[in-house]
Amino acid sequence: MKRSFYQALFFTTRFYVALGSIAIFFVVTYFFPALYIVAQAGIAVLVFLLLLDLFLLFAAGKQPFTAGRTMAGRFSNGDDNDILLKLVNNYRFPVSVKVLEELPMQFQMRDFVLKEALKPGEKKELHYSLRPVERGEYAFGNTNTFVRSPLGLCQRRVTADNSATVKVYPSFFQLRNYELYSFNGKLQELGVHRKRMIGQSMEFDHIKEYVRGDDVRRLNWKATARRGNFMVNNYVEERSQQVYCVIDKGRAMKMPFEGLTLLDYAINATLVFSNIALQKGDKTGLVTLAAQQVDILPSTSKKTQMNVILEKLYAQETQWEESDYEKLSVTIRSVFSQRSLLILFTNFESMTALQRQLPYLRRLSKYHLLLVVFFENTELKKITKEEAHTMEDIYRQVIAQKFSYEKKQMVMELSKYGILSLLTPPQQLTLNVVNKYLELKARSLI
Incomplete structure (x- = not known):
C-alpha cells in the first residue's frame, strides 16, 4: 500500500516554488529576527495545505478518476488515424488533468501531453490523431493521467492498463x-x-435509337430499315x-x-x-x-x-x-x-x-x-x-x-x-x- 502510494505521488512546481520561497524567507530572518515567527507560520500553512491536498486526492478510493482509450483495430498508413480518450472525474471537486500517452516508439513523440479541466462528476472526451509512415505492428502502452486538486501542491498519477498492439496496413x-x-x-x-471514347470496343451490348452526339459509324442499317428511324449499335467496355x-x-x-x-x-x-x-x-x-x-x-x-x-x-x-x-x-x-x-x-x-x-x-x-x-x-x-x-x-x-x-x-x-x-x-x-x-x-x- 505504501509503495503504491509513493509511486502515485508527485509534487508540482507550485509546491517547490512555495517551499523555495519559504526557505529564502528563513534566510532573510537571519538579518531580521522579528520575521522568524512569520516564516514559521508560512511553513506551517504549507504543511497544512499539503496534508489537505493529499487527503483530497488519496482518500477518495481506488478509482476516483478513470481514463480509457478507444481506437480502431488497425491503422491506415500515411493517413491521420483518430484516437479517443474518455476521462471521468469521480471526485467531489474540480480537478485539472495532464494526460501522458505511452505512444509507439515508431512515432518518436516523447513530449506528447494533453491538458484538461473537469468539473465534479464530469465526463469528457479528448481526440487526437496519429499519422504512421511505416507498415507493421505498433505497440501502445498505458495511459497515465496526473490529477491535481484546486490547491495544486501535489498530483496523483492514475495509470490505465490499456496497452494494445495495432497493425498498420496500406492506406x-x-x-x-x-x-x-x-x-x-x-x-x-x-x-x-x-x-x-476514342476507340471502340468489340463487345456488343444493345441497339438503340440515334440521338445527336452518337457516332454515325455505329449506325445499324438493317435495324434502321426495319424501324424507319436511325438505329445505332451500343458497345460496352x-x-x-x-x-x-x-x-x-x-x-x-x-x-x-x-x-x-x-x-x-x-x-x-x-x-x-x-x-x-x-x-x-x-x-x-x-x-x-x-x-x-x-x-x-x-x-x-x-x-x-x-x-x-x-x-x-x-x-x-x-x-x-x-x-x-x-x-x-x-x-x-x-x-x-x-x-x-x-x-x-x-x-x-x-x-x-x-x-x-x-x-x-x-x-x-x-x-x-x-x-x-x-x-x-x-x-x-x-x-x-x-x-x-x-x-x-x-x-x-x-x-x-x-x-x-x-x-x-x-x-x-x-x-x-x-x-x-x-x-x-x-x-x-x-x-x-x-x-x-x-x-x-x-x-x-x-
Missing part, C-alpha cells in the same frame, strides 16, 4: 474515399476524369482483362518523400487501383520483385481478392539489393499465357539505370501492355525554382535541372520502343495511375 482510407466518391458519382472532385500491379522492392524504392517511402506510395496506389479495376470487371493480380525473388498473386475478379491483396501488401519491405528484371521477364513470360496490362512501379534516377533494364522492359512489352510508373523528384524540383544568390546555389540548380531533364528523357526513351510510361510526383501517384488506367480502357488498349 485503406484512400480506398474508402474512392469507393464513397465512386458510389456518389463524384470521382471528379478527387481529380479522376472520365476519358472521351471489354471486361475480364488481366491487370497486374508489378512492384519493384529494390533499393531505388527506399527513397522517402514526406515520411513515406516510394514503396509505400506504390503500395497505397496499388490498393486503390486494384479496387477500381475490380469494379470495372477486370481481373486484378499482384507481382512483387526483390533481388532474384519474384512472387505472383494470380489475378481474379472475386470479391475476396481485395482482402488477399491487402494482406499481401502489408508484409512487403524494401531490399538493399537491385532488382533482377531479367528474372522478372522470364517468370512473367512462363507464367502469363494471356496478354495482360502490367503496371510496373519502379524508380530510375539516371538514364544509365534505365538503360540497364531496358532490354527486359522491351521483352515484357512485346507480349503484354506495359506501363512503367516512375517518380518525379519533387525535392529537386523545389531547388530549380529557388532564387540563386551564390555560386554554390547556381551549381546546385544546374545539377537539379540536369536530373529533372534526364527524367523527361527517360519518358521519350521508353516511348521510342512503344512502352507506355507515367512520370508522376509521389503525392499524386494514386490519382495519376487511376486516370491512366481509365484512359487505356477508353482507348480499348486492354
Whole structure:
C-alpha cells in the first residue's frame, strides 16, 4: 500500500516554488529576527495545505478518476488515424488533468501531453490523431493521467492498463474515399476524369435509337430499315482483362518523400487501383520483385481478392539489393499465357539505370501492355525554382535541372520502343495511375 502510494505521488512546481520561497524567507530572518515567527507560520500553512491536498486526492478510493482509450483495430498508413480518450472525474471537486500517452516508439513523440479541466462528476472526451509512415505492428502502452486538486501542491498519477498492439496496413482510407466518391458519382472532385471514347470496343451490348452526339459509324442499317428511324449499335467496355500491379522492392524504392517511402506510395496506389479495376470487371493480380525473388498473386475478379491483396501488401519491405528484371521477364513470360496490362512501379534516377533494364522492359512489352510508373523528384524540383544568390546555389540548380531533364528523357526513351510510361510526383501517384488506367480502357488498349 505504501509503495503504491509513493509511486502515485508527485509534487508540482507550485509546491517547490512555495517551499523555495519559504526557505529564502528563513534566510532573510537571519538579518531580521522579528520575521522568524512569520516564516514559521508560512511553513506551517504549507504543511497544512499539503496534508489537505493529499487527503483530497488519496482518500477518495481506488478509482476516483478513470481514463480509457478507444481506437480502431488497425491503422491506415500515411493517413491521420483518430484516437479517443474518455476521462471521468469521480471526485467531489474540480480537478485539472495532464494526460501522458505511452505512444509507439515508431512515432518518436516523447513530449506528447494533453491538458484538461473537469468539473465534479464530469465526463469528457479528448481526440487526437496519429499519422504512421511505416507498415507493421505498433505497440501502445498505458495511459497515465496526473490529477491535481484546486490547491495544486501535489498530483496523483492514475495509470490505465490499456496497452494494445495495432497493425498498420496500406492506406485503406484512400480506398474508402474512392469507393464513397465512386458510389456518389463524384470521382471528379478527387481529380479522376472520365476519358472521351476514342476507340471502340468489340463487345456488343444493345441497339438503340440515334440521338445527336452518337457516332454515325455505329449506325445499324438493317435495324434502321426495319424501324424507319436511325438505329445505332451500343458497345460496352471489354471486361475480364488481366491487370497486374508489378512492384519493384529494390533499393531505388527506399527513397522517402514526406515520411513515406516510394514503396509505400506504390503500395497505397496499388490498393486503390486494384479496387477500381475490380469494379470495372477486370481481373486484378499482384507481382512483387526483390533481388532474384519474384512472387505472383494470380489475378481474379472475386470479391475476396481485395482482402488477399491487402494482406499481401502489408508484409512487403524494401531490399538493399537491385532488382533482377531479367528474372522478372522470364517468370512473367512462363507464367502469363494471356496478354495482360502490367503496371510496373519502379524508380530510375539516371538514364544509365534505365538503360540497364531496358532490354527486359522491351521483352515484357512485346507480349503484354506495359506501363512503367516512375517518380518525379519533387525535392529537386523545389531547388530549380529557388532564387540563386551564390555560386554554390547556381551549381546546385544546374545539377537539379540536369536530373529533372534526364527524367523527361527517360519518358521519350521508353516511348521510342512503344512502352507506355507515367512520370508522376509521389503525392499524386494514386490519382495519376487511376486516370491512366481509365484512359487505356477508353482507348480499348486492354
